[in-house]
Amino acid sequence: MKHESPLACPASAGARHSACPGLLRVVAARDGGLCRIRLPGGTLTTAQARAVANAARTQANGIIELTNRANLQVRGVRAGSEHALSEALMRAGLGPDAGVPGGEGDATAYENACVADDLRNLMLSPLAGCDPQACFDTTQLVAPILDVLQGEPRFAALSPKFAVLVDGGERLVALDHPHDIWLAAFAHRDGVAFAFGLAGTPRDGALAAVAPAQVPALLRALLHAFLDLAQDGERRMREVCAVHGANAVLQHAWRYLDFAPLRDAAVCRWRRASTDTAARLGAHALHADGSGYAGAQPPLGRIDAGTLDALASLAQSQGDGTLRITPWQGVLLPNVAAGAMAHTIEQLHTLDLVTDPAAPLARLIACTGSAGCAKSRADTKADALRLAARLPAHAEVHLSGCERSCAAAHRAPWTLLAVAPDCYDLYARDEAPAGFGRLVASHLTIEAAAQTLAQRPRSTPDA
Ligand code: SF4
CATH class of the missing domain: 3.30.413.10 (Sulfite Reductase Hemoprotein, domain 1)
Incomplete structure (x- = not known):
């Protein structure tokens, strides 16, 4: 919401003039302050879920939104409560590793933390690390990718919306989301490889592929190529691709690489199947013992603090103690035992969450x-x-x-x-x-x- 003005982050007065909401940058909206909590990979522990619920209840109007980037937003932050809210969320481990800035007078620390937070737009499949169908556990890539995004001062120029998607071949993926850079694991003759593309390019197939260990270096090279080629006002990869073409961006990125990405027939033929809507909701077994996940969607992507508390309790008692926020404004409880699945779905209904893909609110x-x-x-x-x-x-x-x-x-x-x-x-x-x-x-x-x-x-x- 670019029209809104920052309330909490003194960085707004510094070099980075962003009005995009963040954990430390609470922006004004008609219903109060808006705080966006980026969740790299979409995972939330039960302790973090309770911290968000408590902060929403005590510092805001209690409404929490699930976003189409698998993030959370706290709405209705009360005037004067912005700093306390940000601090509570940072202490719950929901912000960048930069630590909790000392106070509003510490403008440099705030600016650094705001930038580090802005650069955490990393989406994985909601089933990352728990789907045996996947060909790669992408949770291993979260730390290396965040290190790249936050590792070079130059990358602070990236838009707070600049996003990276990494798909491990799970049965749930959001490839229809126009990320700036996307990577998708597939079985190549030499082992697992990551096909990749830029924004919506190419529409079918991939530009090229790299080995899993090369993903961080590739990402770094693509970010440098983007920043080299972007002209004033071009903040997203789709804009640079529209001017130069995706292949030119890739050719430019090669000068930052000491290896050549794969561009053979298998990469050109690669196609990713889209996600079946029905797989997002309800009970789904993933393992031979019948254990799997329960998917649900709050009406229009909103829950209240009490519902988030209840979801945390459900994940703790019936799942593995984590919630996965989905890019379809829903939530998954992973690793639910077969014998606990019916009760979990029943409890999700009790919380007024939708689990039937045919339901109008789905x-x-x-x-x-x-x-x-x-x-x-x-x-x-x-x-x-x-x-x-x-x-x-x-x-x-x-x-x-x-x-x-x-x-x-x-x-x-x-x-x-x-x-x-x-x-x-x-x-x-x-x-x-x-x-x-x-x-x-x-x-x-x-x-x-x-x-x-x-x-x-x-x-x-x-x-
Ligand atoms: S919330 Fe709706 S009305 Fe407001 S800027 Fe976004 S799309 Fe437009």
Whole structure:
């Protein structure tokens, strides 16, 4: 939310003029301060979950959002409580290793911590390290990748949104998310290799591949190439690729490497299967003994502090003591025993989380809307709840209060873009390079949008 002003981090007065929320940079929104907690890899221990719940309850309005980058956001931070909130979260180990800055007068320490926090946009599969189908345990790469991102002063120039995705071949992955750099493990004739690409390039296949041990060096080279080529105002890899082409970025990166990435026929043929929506929710066995994971989604990606506390208790009693936040604004409890699965799903229902992929609220996402964002032309969250009661089977819909599309990094099958309160334009996903897709109908109320969707075959443009 670039229009919002930083409240807590004195770094805003220094060299780094970012208004992107962070752990130490609480920004003002219509419903109070907004604090973003980056979770490299999406993992949260039960102690950390309880710390977030406690901080949200005592320093803010108790509402916690799960984001499409598998992060958390604390909403409604009270004026004057920003520093205490950031400090509590840092002490829970939810910030960068830079440590807890000594006080608001220590501007340099704050600036360093803000930058280190901004550079922790690393996404893994929610099943990283616990899916026997995967060909590589990517949790091993978290520390080396963070070391690269935070290791060179030059990388402080990267946008707080600059993101890296690493996929180990698990059955759940978010490759439709337009990351700046993505890597995906696959079985190559010489052993496991990581195919990689830049932003959405290439659409099929990969640019090249490297061995697992070469991933940190490759990432470093790509970051240098990006910064060498980026002109003023170009903050994301897609912008640099649009000007130079992805292959030129790769060629430029080679000057920072002492090895050549693989570019053979196996790499060119490589394709990653997309994730089945049904695999995100409900009970799924991963091992021969029936143990596996339970997936759930809070309505429109929001929970309250009490629900997060209860999820932490459930993960502790039925799982392995961790929660995995997903890029679909949901949560997974990994390593649930077969005998505990039915009870776990029942408890998730009790907490009002959705576990059925066919449920309307599993097929709806909405941005903050006018209740929390001054940019929004409509109350998208409330409208999404009204649409849920009318949503045709199979329809997957994204409601966005403006063109920024904060709730969806991908293009949804259907998008309702707010024009005014309870007034939306409807777009169907197509192959256009940018935007929400093809305009299907204009100025619809929620009731009219539901009727229009119901008149479409299977109510999905891809069917
Ligand atoms: S997409 Fe929604 S939350 Fe994001 S800036 Fe627009 S109105 Fe605000």
